[in-house]
Amino acid sequence: MGRYFLSKLIQSLVLLFGVLFLVFMMVRVTGDPAALMLSRNASPEQLEALREEMGFNDPALVQFKHYITGAILGDFGNSLHFKTPALPLVLERLPATVQLASVGMLMAIIIGIPIGLVGGFTPGSVVDSIGRFLALIGQSVPNFWLGLMMILFLGVRLGWFPTFGRDSWNSVVMPAFVLGLPVMGQLVRLTRSAVLEIRGEDFIRTAHSKGLEPRTIYLKHVLRNVAIPLVSVIGVQFGYMLGGSIYIEAIFAWPGMGGLLAQSIGWRDFPLIQAIAVFTSLIVLLLNLLTDLAYSIIDPRIRYGR
């Protein structure tokens, strides 16, 4: 168990280093970074001053060392737009993004998994048919369109939810639903097929042959095995959701990291983009680590390295 986790931790650190390297290269290999950051009619003196200030005149290795030490200390330089350190700007937006992603994921889990379970245990039933239809819709409707429609009908016509911002408790409902819907569809289908597969396994027949109550068999033998594929999908999808959803945050004017990323790209605010990129990767890596941990708790074959 300890060894498994340690190896996963080391893998994550190697990946994080790779991400840092890519982000570093991203700015340096796309041309003159100073020219990219300043507007087109900047004078040669202004360009030279920025190069000196950002250290672009130093050898690449020296720059990389400064960048890495800075990243470890949480210093990605000052945002060009706000003229203040970049990382605190990102952290400021974090709660909104975490709230949006968590509520969206919760909706997907609470709605998707039960529908999938019912479908898997009673394939062909009414609930199953409706669930599969909803899953198909959820996975195929473009979420920016759905967002606009919800604003139009639920927000403007019916006035049930605020149409934008994050000012009242129910502001989160619409953007979270739109964000969670594709995942919900995926969870319905995955849960359904996993239940069907596990129910047909020989060890379920063995469980029946022991005379166990159907409820015990479902809870103990079926569900725990179904949880294995679900955990991995939930982990990966939650990572995506936390990485910021540029469209949805833009449509609902949600003050999260996705919105900030969209703006900072417009401003060509490289330090800020770098900070968001590295920070988002860090979140995804952490989530993967947690997913692996959850995995190993459920499945002994992974715990013992098989």
Next chain:
Amino acid sequence: MSIILQVKDLVTKFYTLDGVVNAVNGVSFELNEGETLAIVGESGSGKSVTMMSLLGLIPMPPGKIESGSASFNSEEGLCDLLQLSPEEMRDIRGGQIGFVFQDPISTLNPILTIGEQISETLIRHKGLSKEQAREQTIKLLSQVGIPDPELRYKAYPFQFSGGMRQRVVIAIAIACTPKIIIADEPTTALDVTVQAQIIELFKELRDALGVAVIWITHDLGVVAGIAERVLVMYGGRPVEIAQVMDIYKDPKHPYTLGLLRALPSLEAKESKRLKSIKGTPPDLLIPFKHCPFASRCDYAFDRCWEEIPPLISVGEQHQAACFFDLEEGGPRHD
């Protein structure tokens, strides 16, 4: 010797999209207390479905038990297994009738410890506490020949070899000291040396517990070592029932004879080609109007194509379903 299980005219069909599969077409047999009965037949002969039907393990739908009875001398007295409610059946399954399945790799839940998989049966049927069940499970593990049972209690199936897993499955089957163990090809998925060990273990446990065993197999070579009586099935029907020695020495049905000729023999002086039975197993989608084996039989004559031969007595405790007398070399006179 008293009869513990008497099956009469069991008929099981599967209603599939391709049509009705006539899996079991009137199977009757009886099982005595402490006796080992082998059920032999090729794939699709209905041997597994017969057993699954008796214990309500047939998926319904598409499966349906059309008719028949199976009176079982349970701890609560005589009862018809086919008439029990699902709850009553669950009390019998695992409690009074134990099961051993073919492939020990897939018959154990991969994410539960083997200790838990054994003790849950004990908790279900004997009403033991977790701690009592643990003690009992450790005893069972050592009884089926697993070394370091206390350590192995916490092990997972993937940490065991195939033979060891089959021992665990056997431990589950005998956990509640059942009256009957149904072993559905328990050695087919194992290699030959392990096969011999498992058969040996079965014999030991059978004699120690006095339990009756129904041993389903397609391997007549295994049968001689363990069974007292043999039921040969073909096309979902019993074609011959006899004492094990009579089956080998004096088979009365051409199909049984064919199976025996397909066995390699250690005594044969020169190397001989094994004789296979020509043709393929019957299509169970078509209900039979004649002997199901007629198309593959060397001895078939016109009567075989006109009616289904009934099971008739051909000797002491020996029945066969054939119109042809193999000894006389001509049609049987009745």
